[in-house]
Amino acid sequence: MDLHPPTPWTVAGATLTSRMMLGTALYPSPQAMADAVSASGTEVLTVGLRRLQPELGGGEAFWQRVRATGCHILPNTAGCHSVDEAVTLAHMAREIFGSPWIKLEVVGDDYTLQPDPFGTVEAARTLVRDGFQVFAYTTDDLVVAQRLHEAGCAAVMPWAAPIGTGRGPLNPYALATLRARLPDAVLVVDAGLGRPSHAAQVMELGFDAVLLNTAVAQAGDPVRMARAFAAAVTAGRLAFEATPMAERQTAQPSTPTVGQPFWHAVP
Amino acid sequence: MTTTPAPLSLNGQACDLPAEATLQALLRQRGYDVDAAAFACAVNGRFVPRSQWSLHALGEGDRVDVVAPVTGG
Numbered sequence: 001m002d003l004h005p006p007t008p009w010t011v012a013g014a015t016l017t018s019r020m021m022l023g024t025a026l027y028p029s030p031q032a033m034a035d036a037v038s039a040s041g042t043e044v045l046t047v048g049l050r051r052l053q054p055e056l057g058g059g060e061a062f063w064q065r066v067r068a069t070g071c072h073i074l075p076n077t078a079g080c081h082s083v084d085e086a087v088t089l090a091h092m093a094r095e096i097f098g099s100p101w102i103k104l105e106v107v108g109d110d111y112t113l114q115p116d117p118f119g120t121v122e123a124a125r126t127l128v129r130d131g132f133q134v135f136a137y138t139t140d141d142l143v144v145a146q147r148l149h150e151a152g153c154a155a156v157m158p159w160a161a162p163i164g165t166g167r168g169p170l171n172p173y174a175l176a177t178l179r180a181r182l183p184d185a186v187l188v189v190d191a192g193l194g195r196p197s198h199a200a201q202v203m204e205l206g207f208d209a210v211l212l213n214t215a216v217a218q219a220g221d222p223v224r225m226a227r228a229f230a231a232a233v234t235a236g237r238l239a240f241e242a243t244p245m246a247e248r249q250t251a252q253p254s255t256p257t258v259g260q261p262f263w264h265a266v267p
Numbered sequence: 268m269t270t271t272p273a274p275l276s277l278n279g280q281a282c283d284l285p286a287e288a289t290l291q292a293l294l295r296q297r298g299y300d301v302d303a304a305a306f307a308c309a310v311n312g313r314f315v316p317r318s319q320w321s322l323h324a325l326g327e328g329d330r331v332d333v334v335a336p337v338t339g340g
Binding site for chain 1: 297300309316333337
C-alpha cells in the first residue's frame with residue numbers, strides 16, 4: 001500500500017512526517033517492539049524511567065535498542081503524583097537522554113489514571129521555565145488545555161479515554177472543541193485509542209498526531225496493527241486536509257435525476 | 268530517650284554509608300557502572316547532576332534514587 005504521505009508537521013523544533021508516536025511498553029518481546037516500531041514508520045518513541053538495580057541488569061540494553069531506531073525519544077514522568085516528583089524526574093530524563101523533551105504526566109487518580117490538572121499546569125510552567133519542551137498529558141478539559149498552551153507547552157495531549165482502555169474517543173465533542181478553540185496549539189490525542197478507526201476519527205477532527213501504545217503492543221499481531229494504525233492516521237489526516245463534506249439531514253441522490261427513464265410513467 | 272537515625276537508603280532499600288561518604292562512592296560500592304550514561308540520580312527527591320556525584324556528600328537518612336530507561340507509554 002502506497003499512501004500519499006501526510007503533510008509534515010513540526011513539534012518542539014522537530015519536523016516530522018509520521019503523525020503517530022508510539023510507546024515502547026507491553027510488547028510480547030523486545031523484537032516485536034522493534035518490528036512494530038519499524039512497521040509503524042513512527043519517528044517518536046516514548047519511554048519510562050524506573051529504579052535501576054545493577055544486579056538485575058537492564059537500563060543500558062533497553063536504551064541501546066531504542067537508540068538504534070533513530071527515533072526522537074520522549075521520556076515520560078508516568079507514575080508521578082506530585083509536581084516535585086515530575087519536575088525531578090524530568091531533570092533526570094534530560095541528563096540521560098540529552099534532550100529537553102519530556103512527556104509530562106502527573107497522576108491525579110490511581111483508579112482512572114486521570115491526570116491532576118492543577119499539578120500538571122504547575123509542573124508545566126516550571127519545566128518550560130527550566131528550558132524543557134513539554135508534551136503535557138491532560139484530559140479533554142478545554143480550560144486546562146488553554147492553560148497548558150499558554151504556559152508554553154510544545155504539545156497539549158488530551159486523552160480520548162483513560163490509559164489502556166482502548167475505548168476510543170468518549171467525548172468527540174470535547175475533542176472537537178479543543179481543536180476549534182486552540183487552532184495554533186500542537187494537539188496530540190494521547191491514551192485511550194484502541195482501534196485504527198479511533199485514530200482516523202480524531203485525525204479527521206484535525207489533531208496533529210496521535211500517541212499509541214497498548215493498542216499496538218497488545219494486539220494479536222503488533223506489527224500488522226502498527227501498519228494498520230499508520231494507514232488510519234494517514235487517512236484521517238488526509239481527510240482533514242481535504243475537508244469532509246457537510247452532513248445532511250435528508251437523502252439527496254448522487255445520480256442525476258435529469259433524464260431518468262420511465263419518469264412519471266404510470267404502471 | 269534516644270532516637271536511631273534513619274539509615275541511608277538506595278532505591279528504597281537501607282544500605283551502609285561508604286567510607287568516603289559521597290554519592291559517587293555509594294554508586295561504586297553498590298555496583299553501578301558510573302561511566303555508563305544511561306542512568307541519573309536524585310537525593311531526597313532532588314536531582315543531582317552527574318557532574319556533582321563526586322562532590323555530593325551523603326549522610327544518615329538520605330534517600331538516593333537511581334533511575335534508568337525502561338519501556339513506557
